[in-house]
Amino acid sequence: MSVLPILVYGDPRLRRASSPVGGRDHTLHRLIQDMIETMYAAPGRGLAAPQVGVSLRLFVIDAFWKDTGNRVPRVFLNPRCIKASADRETREEGCLSIPGVPALIDRPAVVHFAWEDLDGRQRHGEFSGLEATCLQHELDHLDGILIDDRVARARRREMAEPLAALAQGQRAA
Secondary structure: OOOOOOOOOOOHHHHOOOEOOOOOOHHHHHHHHHHHHHHHHOOOOEEEHHHHOOOEOEEEEOOOHHHHOOOOOEEEEEEEEEEEOOOEEEEEEEEOOEEEEEEEEEEEOEEEEEEEOOOOOEEEEEEEHHHHHHHHHHHHHHOOOOHHHOOOHHHHHHHHHHHHHHHHHHHHO
16 A cells, blocks of 8 residues: 555646546555555545546545544445535535645535445445535545635635645646
8 A cells, every 4th residue: 555645736637527436446446545545644534536636436534533543434436415404514624635724614514425335336324514524525526626616705815825825836846
């Protein structure tokens, strides 16, 4: 396993919609293991394949490991949000692709997701709290949406300078 480089704001690959995951093979399993290792090393609570330059509808999360110390990563292939509650929660979200620029994001408090596991079986689950936030954040990455797209206009103006600096660093690299 290895830690993968994480794309930073300004890289155009972060703004592209991802393709569905097809077959399950050794390469996919290796990518997932590398993504899990990368998520923990970053350290983050989730990581989407586009953030490591792979345009597939795949992400990994472990919403609670930072709080509990227990590592229980979950893998979501071809995830979809089936239903979202009308009740909303606002949380500060960070993003591994936008380091040091957190944002308050308003999202549905409860979501029902469908996804495939590594064996190709359909899974369903209802998620709330921090886990719901993580799932929605990572799903956004699969659609080319970043946290700056989800913030209020005033916060977007506040974020403009640090985001421009990240993008400039990306162009210089």
